[in-house]
Amino acid sequence: MNYQIITQSEQLDSVCQQARKAECVMLDTEFVRTRTFYPQLGLIQLYDGVQLCLIDPSVIEDMSSFIALLQDTAVLKVLHACGEDLEVFNNSFNCLPNPMVDTQIMAAFLGHGLSTGFAALVDSYLGIELDKSESRTDWLARPLSNKQLEYAAADVFYLLPLYEKLLEATQQSGWWLAAQQESELLVNKRIKDADPELAYLDIKGAWQLKPKELAILKPLATWRYKEAIRRDLALNFIFKEHDLFTVAKLGLQSKQSMESEGLDSRSVERHSARIISIVKSARMLPSESYPNKIERLMDMPRYKQKFKVLKDEVKKVSQSSGLATEFLASKKQLNQFISWVWKKDRDPAQIPEVMQGWRLALLGERLNKLL
Template sequence: MNYQIITESNQLDLVCQQARETDVVMLDTEFVRTRTYYPQLGLIQLFDGEHLSLIDPTVIDDMSAFVGLLQDTSVLKVLHACGEDLEVFHNSFGCLPYPMVDTQVMAAFLGHGLSTGFAALVDHYLGVELDKSESRTDWLARPLTAKQLDYAAADVHYLLPLYEKLLNEVTEAGWWQAAQQESDLLASKRVKTVNAEMAYLDVKGAWQLKPRELAVLKPLATWRYKEAVRRDLALNFVFKEADLLTVARLGLQNRQRMEQEGIDPRAIQRHATRIISIVKAAREIPAEEYPDKIERLMDMTGYKQKFKVLKDEVKHAAQASGLATEFIASKKQLNQVISWVWKKDRDPAKLPDAMQGWRLELVGEKLNKLL
């Protein structure tokens, strides 16, 4: 397995130009995300079938040649379990690889589990046992060891023959177009514009709060999100979610009460003054301006019966198609459909997953009728 380490812009220009002369390239990234809000890119692996390059983005000033490759619509990019890789590309370069297909998705159309790992598929299809001992390494540390580099290179070296085998089987089974649609759907979900003012809706347990308490949680969650982005710090490293709920529920307005309720002492030391001012301001909001109580689908009349009817329909589709029930429509995706009908009045601009692409004909239209 021969590879070259790319540390300069002129080297990058050359390997990206070579890659753009092919129809398909293999891509992977190595990144670190322990305390940060955004993933920190440490290495990019690129294989065009002939040249295997390990690109070091931490030392290259001009990555525009690589961005050009990501955006070159004549070159298909192949990744495995690409969700976080897409987030890395979007955060680092402001774009996603397109067109793109995910081999984990391709494998799911062939009856493999939805989250089958790369090593398991390489073992199954190629009879090669990969060493995954470096998966938790610090990819921002330098220099990288030979073992780390070999590990990173293997991820794209074996991705090519794996992709070719999967492509043959998926095409033969009639699912190739569906695999591309599903990969596009995955990509679209990774580019989310967060509305800071609505961040409170993503706080687990927010549904338990009364409107008066939500009026406190809402500005607190907005502050926490903005602080996380500003400092590039994971949300819970700014202020723990459970602590956020405690402050909102009890309307805590002094340090002593925060300490008594078990709020993280470091968070109190750093943020108490700001939080107290937010809580005080929120307590002044008139009742008519409180957010509505969060109504969960599962608490709505008739939900359990409807969910069971939809789930049974998906089971029929699974038996007929040979695809896994969870892959056709997970619990979350079935809830999307119910929410789309009950709360969004079947808004065509907000189609749930089941009402588009390959799922529409397989099961979506039937689910819609059943509702």
């Protein structure tokens, strides 16, 4: 496994020009995400079947040739379990690999679990046991050891023969087009822009709060989200989620009351003045401006009964198709479908995932008749 380390723009230009002559390239990234809001890119692995390159984006000033490769629609980009990789590309280069296919998704169409790891598939299809001991390494540290570099290189070196075997199998089984559709769906889901004004809906337990308390939680969650982006810090390093919930539920308006409720002392010291201001403003709102109480699907009449009916249908299709139930329709996807029917009156502008692409004929139409 011979690889070259790319540290200069001129090297990168040459490598990417050559890679764009290939039908497909293998891609992977190594990144660190411990305290930051955005993943911090440490290394990019690229393999076109001839040249295996480890690209160091921390020292290359001009990454435009790599961005051009990502956007070259004549070259298929192959990745494995690429949800976070897509986020890395989007945040680092403001673009995504196009077109792209995920080998984890390809494997799911062949009866593997949706979250089957790369090492497990390489062992299963290639009979090679990979060393994964460097998976938790600090990819921002320099210099990287030979063992770390070899670990990174292996992720794309063995991805090519794995992809070739999965491609043959998905084509023979008739699932290749569906695998491409599902990979595209993954891209679309991963790059949706979150609305800071709706951040309060993601706070655990928010459904328990009354509209008056939600009126406090909503601006607090929006402030925390924007502050996390501004400072590139993970949300809970700005202000813990449970502490935010406590402030909203109790309407805390003093530093002392926050401390007596056991809120994180450092966060209170830093942000109490801002939080008090937000709480006071929220408490002055007229009741007609309060957010609606959050209505959970599971609390609606007949939900459990209907969910079971849909789940049983998914199991039937799973048995006939050989696809895992969670891959066919996860709990989240079934809830999205129920919400579409019950709350959105089957709005054609908000079609749920089970009613799109390969799922529609296989499962969606059957579910639609049942609800």
